[in-house]
Amino acid sequence: MRIDFNDLKEEVLQGFNGGKGTIALKKTTKKDVTFISAKLRPNSSVGMHKHMTDSETIYVLSGKGKTICDGETEMLKAGSVTFCPVGCSHCLINDGDEDLVFFAVIPKQI
Numbered sequence: 001m002r003i004d005f006n007d008l009k010e011e012v013l014q015g016f017n018g019g020k021g022t023i024a025l026k027k028t029t030k031k032d033v034t035f036i037s038a039k040l041r042p043n044s045s046v047g048m049h050k051h052m053t054d055s056e057t058i059y060v061l062s063g064k065g066k067t068i069c070d071g072e073t074e075m076l077k078a079g080s081v082t083f084c085p086v087g088c089s090h091c092l093i094n095d096g097d098e099d100l101v102f103f104a105v106i107p108k109q110i
Contacts, residue, residue, distance in 0.1 A: 001030055005037045018047030019091065036104040040065070046092040056084045056106045058092065063100035066093050076100070 008026040016023045021044025027036040034054075040046065040063075048068070058067070064077040069090040074082055076092075084090040086109050094100035 003028055003030065003035055008037075016046050017049045017091075019045035020047075021045060021094075032108040034104075034106040034108075036102075036106070038102055038104065040092060040094040040100040040102070042094055042097055042099070044094050048089055048091040050089040051084055051086055051106075053086070054106050054108045055086050056090070056104055058082050058084075058102050058104045061101040061103060063094065063098050064096040065100045066095060067091065068093070 005026045008028055010024050010026050012022060012024045014022055022041040023038055023044060023046065025036055025038035027034060058081065060076045060078055060080045062078045064075070066076055067074050067082045067090055069082065069084050070088045076082060092100070
């Protein structure tokens with residue numbers, strides 16, 4: 001299965017999942033898996049949310065920031081991967097001066 005993010009429409013959202021600032025993202029779901037390519041703007045965040053029926057893996061392509069997963073803070077930079085398992089809560093924070101660019105995969109658990 002091939003996904004070409006160049007063919008997807010970019011959404012620009014404010015306060016995503018109760019966070020602050022702006023995120024620009026492209027997403028698609030194929031066979032119960034959601035794929036996201038996103039840019040979290042400086043001083044923006046994805047709000048704290050819980051994964052009840054799925055997990056999420058985030059791979060940072062550029063920029064820097066941090067995630068808080070079940071109360072534990074992890075610093076992120078290009079090449080970092082963070083994983084939020086089913087039943088856990090997390091947020092993503094861009095505290096850098098440039099976009100935090102990442103790719104996320106969210107498979108629905110069966």
